[in-house]
Amino acid sequence: MESSSLSALDLARIQFAFTVSFHIIFPALSIGLSSFIAVLEWRWLKTGKAYYKELCLFWSKIFAIAFGMGVVSGVVMAYEFGTNWAGFSKFAGPITGALLTYEVMTAFFLEAGFLGIMLFGWNRVGPRAHFAATLTVAVGTLMSAFWILASNSWMQTPRGFAIDGDHVVPVDWFQIVFNPSFPYRLVHMTLAAFLVAALLVAAVGAWHLLKGRRDPAIKRTFSMAIWMLLAIAPLQAFVGDQHGLNTLRYQPAKIAAIEGLWETETNGTALNLFGIPDMQAETTRYALSVPHLGSLLLTHTWDGEIRGLKSFPREERPDSTVVFWSFRVMVGLGVLMIVLACTGWFLDRRGRLYDSAWFHRFALVMGPTGFITLLAGWVTTEVGRQPWVVYGVMRTSQAISPLSAQQVGLSLMAFVVVYFLVFGTGIYYMLKLMHAGPSVAPDESVATREPRRAAQVLAATS
Incomplete structure (x- = not known):
């Protein structure tokens, strides 16, 4: 009977994911x-x-x-x-x-x-x-x-x-x-940090606006955060697109996993908007796909070819089930950030930025999403790199210390x-x-x- 207990490698990865996320x-x-x-x-x-x-x-x-x-x-x-x-x-x-x-x-x-x-x-x-x-x-x-x-x-x-x-x-x-990936990842992470701060600052300003404060400190806090979002959120979408092109070139298996793409489609690749990737069955169940959209977004051409996961050996495929959804959480919340910023600009143009309670609630709810998006992006990056710790050079299984599962599990609980x-x-x-x-x-x-x-x-x- 095959044991379902976690190995030292599994526990070490969980522990590192936990500590690095904090x-x-x-x-x-x-x-x-x-x-x-x-x-x-x-x-x-x-x-x-x-x-x-x-x-x-x-x-x-x-x-x-x-x-x-x-x-x-x-x-x-x-x-x-x-x-x-x-x-x-x-x-x-x-x-x-x-x-x-x-x-x-x-x-x-x-x-x-x-x-x-x-x-x-x-x-x-x-x-x-x-x-x-x-x-x-x-x-x-x-x-x-x-x-x-x-x-x-x-x-x-x-x-x-x-x-x-x-x-x-x-x-x-x-x-x-x-x-090759450093310039894209540096700009992407720096902008993500600015978004994290801007959303938190906006949420604090929104909280006090909802409580009735209208002094210049609170109004300036809120407006500066909204203007920062308006400048950074669309720019982050552009940088993310360029980062995706770079990833497609140097880590094609990661892109295939992110898209839940199993077959290499010729004459244009569809984009799976939603679905449940099944690593064992080698398919994405309940997929909602848009023809050619994958090619347009990932290669900027109508019929660009993207390699499917089946073109990679099983032992070199990232876990599509995880990165498919972590990527969509990141992108979905990023779209909401752009909506928040554009709505703030619209209200400011009409002199209602500090008087729209529903918008203040929207900004308050969006406060933690910078952190969630940040973590989702790193999950996509790191899980998508597997099974490599140094891509194409050293496997994660080769990087582990000679420890038992009990030792790693005990330290994980303590952490x-x-x-x-x-x-x-x-x-x-x-x-x-x-x-x-x-x-x-x-x-x-x-x-x-x-x-x-x-x-x-x-x-x-x-």
Whole structure:
């Protein structure tokens, strides 16, 4: 009788997926918020309006918590490479280890060196020096994304190396860093981080608009987030399209799995809008297909040919059941982001951006979708790469440490408990701060609170 229990490899993959999912949301939020805070501080220096500084102080608190949790969860993952993935570390360490070292020596040193000034230096350094520190932190977060994406992209489309016995040797660092998928994935991830922050900022603004606040800090929070969405969401769709073309060229099996495509269709490929891919039966059940649409979207031609999963050996096929739906979650929520942004533009043109409660509820509900879309995109990327850990070079089964399923399972359970306690507490505190909202700036207090006082007097005398 065949056992259905999970192997050490299965459990190690689940554990890494769990820890990296917790980790990625915090750096993404840090990248987006640091740039947003820099814009707010620039506006404060330029206009002198106090509510911009209040917004800087407010969002800096959220950023500090996200940054701290990102650092802690990132350190855990570094140890995890040694405990669970020793085979990978031994084989790819000369390249991935160096890239992560560059990230620490450049990005992390910048962030750690200037974060204290950004958070606590408001009354200790001049305004311009403080703004320089804020900019440096924002640049540091972007540099961190640069090196992390360079490492991960090399695993997706490896170039510039040679194999010497049981490990790789770097041959051309330019090809290693600027591998074929890196530019697309770097821009795609950076825009995703901006979307994560914009949606969260919009949701906070919408929450306080629904609660009746109409002071400039809240209105500016909401409008800036909507305008950022209007600029970034359509651009992200374009970059995603270009990324898809790149993936079709270098990882055709991933595209076939994403589309639930089994047969190589000639004279035009249909697109499966919905369906349930069945890996055993080698078919997509209940498929709702549109003829030629797959060719139009994936090759930009009417009759472009896309290889089906059956053209790849069974042992080299990604799990289509997972990536088919993770991709559609990502795209579907991306479309809703564009709808949210365009609707906000329409309402702003008619002077109703701050008075449409139904739109504020829409923005509030959309708040978490940036994180969901981010995770769905990474599931598509990483599961779609399987069974390779270094695409076409090293299989995931070769990367695992010599551990038993019991050992990995025990550590997985410990991670689940500790992560929910530690990071759950941090997330709860972030939500509590968002619920309270930014303080009313000193020069706004009379203007924004006077109507409420008048309303109270009127209610008392009626």
